[in-house]
Amino acid sequence: MATTAPTTTQLPPTSDVQPSKMTSIKTLAKSPDLKTIPSNYAYSTNPDETTASDQEVSVPIIDFSLLTSGTPEQRSKAIQDLNKACQDWGFFMVVNHGVPEALMKAMINASDEFFNLSKEEKQEFAGKYVLDPIRCGTSFNPSKEKVFFWRDFLKVIVHPEFHFPNKPIGFSELSSEYCKRTRKVARELLKGISESLGVDNNYMEKTLNLDSGLQIFILNLYPPCPQPELAMGLPPHSDHGLLTLLIQNEVPGLQVQHNGKWVTVNPLPNSFLVNTADHLEIFSNGKYKSVVHRAVVNNRLTRMSLAMAHGPSLETTVSPASNLLDSENNPPAYIPMKYKQYLELQQGNQLDRKSCLGRVRVRVQSE
Numbered sequence: 001m002a003t004t005a006p007t008t009t010q011l012p013p014t015s016d017v018q019p020s021k022m023t024s025i026k027t028l029a030k031s032p033d034l035k036t037i038p039s040n041y042a043y044s045t046n047p048d049e050t051t052a053s054d055q056e057v058s059v060p061i062i063d064f065s066l067l068t069s070g071t072p073e074q075r076s077k078a079i080q081d082l083n084k085a086c087q088d089w090g091f092f093m094v095v096n097h098g099v100p101e102a103l104m105k106a107m108i109n110a111s112d113e114f115f116n117l118s119k120e121e122k123q124e125f126a127g128k129y130v131l132d133p134i135r136c137g138t139s140f141n142p143s144k145e146k147v148f149f150w151r152d153f154l155k156v157i158v159h160p161e162f163h164f165p166n167k168p169i170g171f172s173e174l175s176s177e178y179c180k181r182t183r184k185v186a187r188e189l190l191k192g193i194s195e196s197l198g199v200d201n202n203y204m205e206k207t208l209n210l211d212s213g214l215q216i217f218i219l220n221l222y223p224p225c226p227q228p229e230l231a232m233g234l235p236p237h238s239d240h241g242l243l244t245l246l247i248q249n250e251v252p253g254l255q256v257q258h259n260g261k262w263v264t265v266n267p268l269p270n271s272f273l274v275n276t277a278d279h280l281e282i283f284s285n286g287k288y289k290s291v292v293h294r295a296v297v298n299n300r301l302t303r304m305s306l307a308m309a310h311g312p313s314l315e316t317t318v319s320p321a322s323n324l325l326d327s328e329n330n331p332p333a334y335i336p337m338k339y340k341q342y343l344e345l346q347q348g349n350q351l352d353r354k355s356c357l358g359r360v361r362v363r364v365q366s367e
Ligand SMILES: O=C(O)CCC(=O)C(=O)O
Pocket: 218, 220, 234, 239, 246, 253, 254, 255, 293, 294, 295, 304, 305, 307
């Protein structure tokens, strides 16, 4: 049975506390008298959007070991599975990926310690410009937002050059290992996805310069919220890169849009949650759509997620893969844009569903 998502038409009164733009949500959520959310956190959801029940859908699963060490038949089946997952969902879970479970757990624990640093310690990593290598903050882009999101974050550029906060002790070394391991998984998946599009498995690697591809580490914290149905952790959006690999603590909250409904993702143990992003849509000339997703909050438990975003190199001008185009039946549907410029547009504005893709999509002239 589908349930109706909350609407803003019957907003109960929200509290008058007006936090400064820089108040972290972790601090705000700890205020002892917080029974209602400040009005500038009240987010309007679309009343027409519903949530699918668990029985209605099953998220695709990709067995990574079949891609890397399966027989040729198993690999080709895994590539077909990738094709279907990218086309039908833009989202899948990856199992048997070889990244040690202990490393994934250690990352979540260290992330918790990071958010437990004092306000002053975290302030050191505030960052201002969207391409600053280390940026810690709240909401998405408070200087542009009228409504804030129930979220604190740390964003770090970890490839082609590895940057990282020097606190808490050991977090940087651990993350360096995690970033290398997840990048390897992402590149293998992208090879498989290249093949699933019908081009060579290293075609994407070469044309998008993945040797110096951008990798961003995005840590999200969503503390308990007294009125979770009125607030939003991260609003519906698509990611800017090619593929994002996400893990979380045990608390659910990620929802992906599928056939017009929101699907809450319940990860298999030790799996990566993978979503396709805008540059895969552009590269595939729209065959694989970047998936719209959001993070909802709850009133009991703190949720944490760690998203690793993988994209082309910043200097690459991306356009649909020429090997996939044909002037008559499949003309380019997106104009070329440098990845760096796209990223600045997406990160420097309000987070919106696919707003940036609209800037590069070729408008079809109506006759
Ligand atoms: O927290 C989540 O599950 C979603 C995070 C996300 O979409 C992002 O960081 O881009």
